[in-house]
Amino acid sequence: MPELTYLQAISDALREEMRADERVFCLGEDIGRFGGAFKVTDGFIEEFGPDRVWDTPLAESAIVGTAVGAAVEGLRPVCEMQFADFISCGFDQLVNVAAKMHYRQGLAVPITVRLPSGGGFSGGPFHSQNPEAWMLQAPGLKVVAPSTPRDAKGLLAAAIQDPNPVVYLEHKHLYRRTKGEVPEGRYELPLGEARIAREGTDLSVIAYGAMVGVALEATEDLDGASVEVLDLRSLVPLDTDAILGSVRKTSKVVILHEATRSCGVGAEVAALIAENAFEDLDGPIVRVTAPDVPIPFSPPLERAVLPQVDNVKEACRELLAY
Amino acid sequence: MPELTYLQAISDALREEMRADERVFCLGEDIGRFGGAFKVTDGFIEEFGPDRVWDTPLAESAIVGTAVGAAVEGLRPVCEMQFADFISCGFDQLVNVAAKMHYRQGLAVPITVRLPSGGGFSGGPFHSQNPEAWMLQAPGLKVVAPSTPRDAKGLLAAAIQDPNPVVYLEHKHLYRRTKGEVPEGRYELPLGEARIAREGTDLSVIAYGAMVGVALEATEDLDGASVEVLDLRSLVPLDTDAILGSVRKTSKVVILHEATRSCGVGAEVAALIAENAFEDLDGPIVRVTAPDVPIPFSPPLERAVLPQVDNVKEACRELLAY
Amino acid sequence: MATTTARPAALDGSEDGRGLLTRDDRARLYRYMLLMRATEERALTLYRQGKVPGSYYDGHGQEAVSVGSAYALGPRDRACVLHRDLGAHLIRGVRPGRVLAQMMGRATGITGGRDGNMHFGDRHLGCVGMVSMLPDMALVACGLGLAFQIRREPRVAMTWFGEGSTANGVWHEAMNVAGIRRLPVVFVLENNQFAYSTPNDHEFAVDPVERAAGYGFPGIKVDGNDVEAVFSAAAAACERARTGGGPTLIECDTMRMHGHGAHDDMRYVPPELLEHWAARDPVEAYEARLAAAGIDTAAIQADVRAELERDTEWALQQPMPDPPTATDGVFAEVAEPLGDGEAPWSRWSPDREATHA
Amino acid sequence: MATTTARPAALDGSEDGRGLLTRDDRARLYRYMLLMRATEERALTLYRQGKVPGSYYDGHGQEAVSVGSAYALGPRDRACVLHRDLGAHLIRGVRPGRVLAQMMGRATGITGGRDGNMHFGDRHLGCVGMVSMLPDMALVACGLGLAFQIRREPRVAMTWFGEGSTANGVWHEAMNVAGIRRLPVVFVLENNQFAYSTPNDHEFAVDPVERAAGYGFPGIKVDGNDVEAVFSAAAAACERARTGGGPTLIECDTMRMHGHGAHDDMRYVPPELLEHWAARDPVEAYEARLAAAGIDTAAIQADVRAELERDTEWALQQPMPDPPTATDGVFAEVAEPLGDGEAPWSRWSPDREATHA
Numbered sequence A, B: 001m002p003e004l005t006y007l008q009a010i011s012d013a014l015r016e017e018m019r020a021d022e023r024v025f026c027l028g029e030d031i032g033r034f035g036g037a038f039k040v041t042d043g044f045i046e047e048f049g050p051d052r053v054w055d056t057p058l059a060e061s062a063i064v065g066t067a068v069g070a071a072v073e074g075l076r077p078v079c080e081m082q083f084a085d086f087i088s089c090g091f092d093q094l095v096n097v098a099a100k101m102h103y104r105q106g107l108a109v110p111i112t113v114r115l116p117s118g119g120g121f122s123g124g125p126f127h128s129q130n131p132e133a134w135m136l137q138a139p140g141l142k143v144v145a146p147s148t149p150r151d152a153k154g155l156l157a158a159a160i161q162d163p164n165p166v167v168y169l170e171h172k173h174l175y176r177r178t179k180g181e182v183p184e185g186r187y188e189l190p191l192g193e194a195r196i197a198r199e200g201t202d203l204s205v206i207a208y209g210a211m212v213g214v215a216l217e218a219t220e221d222l223d224g225a226s227v228e229v230l231d232l233r234s235l236v237p238l239d240t241d242a243i244l245g246s247v248r249k250t251s252k253v254v255i256l257h258e259a260t261r262s263c264g265v266g267a268e269v270a271a272l273i274a275e276n277a278f279e280d281l282d283g284p285i286v287r288v289t290a291p292d293v294p295i296p297f298s299p300p301l302e303r304a305v306l307p308q309v310d311n312v313k314e315a316c317r318e319l320l321a322y
Numbered sequence C, D: 001m002a003t004t005t006a007r008p009a010a011l012d013g014s015e016d017g018r019g020l021l022t023r024d025d026r027a028r029l030y031r032y033m034l035l036m037r038a039t040e041e042r043a044l045t046l047y048r049q050g051k052v053p054g055s056y057y058d059g060h061g062q063e064a065v066s067v068g069s070a071y072a073l074g075p076r077d078r079a080c081v082l083h084r085d086l087g088a089h090l091i092r093g094v095r096p097g098r099v100l101a102q103m104m105g106r107a108t109g110i111t112g113g114r115d116g117n118m119h120f121g122d123r124h125l126g127c128v129g130m131v132s133m134l135p136d137m138a139l140v141a142c143g144l145g146l147a148f149q150i151r152r153e154p155r156v157a158m159t160w161f162g163e164g165s166t167a168n169g170v171w172h173e174a175m176n177v178a179g180i181r182r183l184p185v186v187f188v189l190e191n192n193q194f195a196y197s198t199p200n201d202h203e204f205a206v207d208p209v210e211r212a213a214g215y216g217f218p219g220i221k222v223d224g225n226d227v228e229a230v231f232s233a234a235a236a237a238c239e240r241a242r243t244g245g246g247p248t249l250i251e252c253d254t255m256r257m258h259g260h261g262a263h264d265d266m267r268y269v270p271p272e273l274l275e276h277w278a279a280r281d282p283v284e285a286y287e288a289r290l291a292a293a294g295i296d297t298a299a300i301q302a303d304v305r306a307e308l309e310r311d312t313e314w315a316l317q318q319p320m321p322d323p324p325t326a327t328d329g330v331f332a333e334v335a336e337p338l339g340d341g342e343a344p345w346s347r348w349s350p351d352r353e354a355t356h357a
């Protein structure tokens, strides 16, 4: 199997879906001749032409809204937000038009919205956000957040083929830093299945996206403890069986995400466990997240805000000792 | 003390702040000659003139964005969204411009954004939402949700005087249905203090907004159990001391809100308790919320989705028996 | 013969697009306006009887706009219909009974009780139901047009919005995108003088039809109470769109003769203004015209009345939705695209040669 | 005498607004353009040395736009400055050293390391720092103008945006609101031919300056590489705004001579286009003109160089912010409104009669 970066895996998935299914097309800012701010669609306009690779004007509502229209007419649009943060500018079309359409009228909206998200490279308050929790509070959207190249490819293919609006969080920090084996050719991973990134028996760390790597690194050698790392992969649907299963096994859980704390995905996972696995718990449910602040630009500040390997280690040690 | 409806209390607070402080002005759709979709600003344009009561065009970004500009120039704008649901159309200005301004530049943005929210009257998927959790995932916004006329008045005055952007959730279902004694003249209630709506020792129900009344009704006579009802009042800042204090006393907790479940305020409160009061818990943390669906229009469907007195009773009974 | 289909002899001898209409078309235009009005009047009665939950909105006085414009659509065209435009739904083939069931939140209403009021679209008839946030559907219509353009299909997307809605940013994004890509979209702007209580001078400094030029396509203003004037502009715009000429913005000057919703007493509307427009009622004016041309309008009226009685009875017998289904269908299992609509304009008739012989 | 202050003898005898400039004003215009360019060049060097975290954006080639326009502002006017407009910050009184500290994420940069790049505004100098989402600040500028209007103050809010940003819905809402309320706002549209990699024909079908008429106010197009032409249009627009005449949209035709950011190699820009504009460099052209008029441009250059050396040294010595402070200041304890900015135009000089004697 070839080794690809996370970015290449995303690009490959998109290219293969476009080759296989002429209904699939891309739209977004600078995705054509420039190949996208992060080069995910590099070479696409040359291969697929301007009709299937639309360099849109700077208008996020238009990107999401026209995608909805094209989708209900039978196409499979894949929208790119230049940065995940800009989803706030197309928010209404996403949460009110796309998300509610099927429930209200039985009309499926098969769009994918790609969100290059996350911080760690001095992007500052407007280029570092992890907006997934907003989507969880907007019923009708599926949400995925892969952490490995293999998952990135399989989940993007599945997102594109899914008959629902799927928000696809691709963490910018993984783009070129993360490499891994990726099967050749088309394949899909089911939306809604978590993955045990490492088996363990003493403690579960539940994470997704870029934080899976942090979790693995932090717990690799933690005074000999056997730490399970659960990679959620999909946030909607959430794999509650996998979450509860892991907690039942280990009885102790740390939930880790890069997004800010209040009403984040960690809150949801904690609440789920506190309601459904209460008897299995052998200690408090601990969250390691960014605090409730905008993500600052300057490296020492940003490091202070984003969860670091050491923060996870400390949280795990404390909980193990509980 | 006079008895006022929740709506009158809101209206009074706004009127009194405008009388006392000429920097305060209102803007929103149909708030002038029409007096607002719910008549909160009835008579205002006659008293304060069109400069301080601006009938804006149908443009929510403009409402929030111009309010920010006026605020940093020293005014105290109070924005009305015609329905809370429309905040999605001004979302970016709220979460990116208003919320982050002080953190980034030390520039305070004293705006208040009034959100007539909630369901229960066949408003359907676009006139029934409770969008508070979005705001909790947007650091820099304060969020309040009064449940009584007295609180509605005191919290609105405090919101207007606060140097920060404050999102003020006024539940439409309470507008004319809820009456209560309201002190005359100006007063403020501190933002960030919960209120014990009823003391109890066997179980805590934590709620806010319209659900406080549901909680009280549901637990009034619950097979003789002594149920505490905690009215959060403020969601940011969240009164963690009051929450943990109540749980420490009762050891059992039901969290109740009308908003949808995933990543809702209930998730945050549950996570908070599961992390900080684990040892005090004597049973799972139970959430009673709307499921993750758009709020349907037709009465039997809407009733099936929104938390009802009976749902709360059942949840409490089960937990009491645990 | 075939050519008369495209340009049948005009009823009134006019040379413009009205010449596209046969005598039967005219009778149908009248019929749909009447059906819209009658259905809305019935719905309002049901609302007053407490049978319609929530609020109630209608398009009384604006019948010529939605009927005249939607009548130009072909079966494979698509429509995002707005809250004053029941006529467009009827033309696409929605039965009045289903509209009433929809308003009453019944299981067999178009949205099965999930949504209310005019927030519906029959997807089997090529309609996408509106969302409340105005004018979001303008962008969806652009997306429909985009699909036609990408697939090189000679099809049109039509959508409607009030003049107040043009103040919103999504309107601009839709106009701009339609202009850049020359999308086959027809935008029908209904200037009914108010957005809720807000009059034109608080909504814009310059009539929004003037803005079309700034987006690179024509803006046309017509008498919104003259169904044939609206039709004529819409037919020309559809033809333009269908043949690669890009979008058109058609402003229809009209008046909202009822309150914004049934709760609204319209205190803010000067009585003279209402009187002025009452004298120009689109349904009555057209009836007089057709009657003068010898069309049996009384028969049409009787027919509409009978249809509505039947449909109301049907609607009242429909069940409310089953509570346990409330959480079904948040997600789709399969993606089935929009179906085709009905298209009563004689031009679209499969046997049009016969019809116009 | 006093009248010469308003209309001092023109350096080149022109009759238009350029006549508002004294010889000293001209020297200052040149100085600020030079200072902007020199500061950005230094920042780019620091970026290449790895001292500027994140990305790096500049306004190389567009100096005449921000300098010419911001120069028209009075001290109590306000500005929402965008990412190509460092000149405006400098004119309001921001020291180059603080800009460099800002770019490097230092504790004494304008945002103290909370935000980076051009995402800043010195609130003590009447500036509101931009957010990334474009062109959100256009609405904030409307709000500033609204405050002036409500308080009946003869003050102006100025803001800038690229031509690409005009496609976004918030732009429309800002234009519409400004037009309806005749807000005292000056909108400076910088058409630098590209939005990132996207050329004009993908951004709009019609030059957005044409759209101003549709909002009820003037749209003026000027040579964005001629600092005096920009100034002249801005001064007239400010005067109009200040005296109740409402907003103006000024389009400045110019070219982004660097990549969108330092990472961008501009493959997508035809080399001839760059050559064409390189020959029209705004700083060089103005230098030649002033030198021909006998102004000692070499002295100004030396002065700017010296200032920048001092400031760079200062900036490099500034500490990074303290990690534990990262969570401070999410909420304000008090609301202190914006302070006044510097306003170097001789018109605003407290002793202007002396200056222009």
Ligand SMILES: Cc1ncc(C[n+]2csc(CCOP(=O)(O)OP(=O)(O)O)c2C)c(N)n1
Pocket (backbone or CB within 6 Å): B029, B058, B059, B060, B082, B086, B089, C084, C132, C133, C134, C135, C161, C162, C163, C164, C165, C166, C168, C190, C192, C194, C195, C196, C256
């Ligand atoms: C984005 C948005 N904001 C507010 C509303 C609330 N609202 C419903 S209808 C209406 C007035 C619409 O006026 P106009 O566009 O002229 O259409 P009309 O109702 O007059 O046909 C308003 C403000 C809305 N539907 N959408």
Ligand SMILES: Cc1ncc(C[n+]2csc(CCOP(=O)(O)OP(=O)(O)O)c2C)c(N)n1
Pocket (backbone or CB within 6 Å): A029, A058, A059, A060, A082, A086, A089, D084, D132, D133, D134, D135, D161, D162, D163, D164, D165, D166, D168, D190, D192, D194, D195, D196, D256
């Ligand atoms: C709402 C929004 N979407 C996307 C971006 C990403 N982005 C940053 S600058 C830029 C191009 C801006 O072009 P233009 O307005 O012409 O300004 P210029 O950079 O050319 O001065 C884009 C797309 C953004 N900043 N804001």
Ligand SMILES: [Mg+2]
Pocket (backbone or CB within 6 Å): C162, C163, C164, C190, C191, C192, C193, C194, C195, C196
């Ligand atoms: Mg209207």
Ligand SMILES: [Mg+2]
Pocket (backbone or CB within 6 Å): D162, D163, D164, D190, D191, D192, D193, D194, D195, D196
């Ligand atoms: Mg540009």
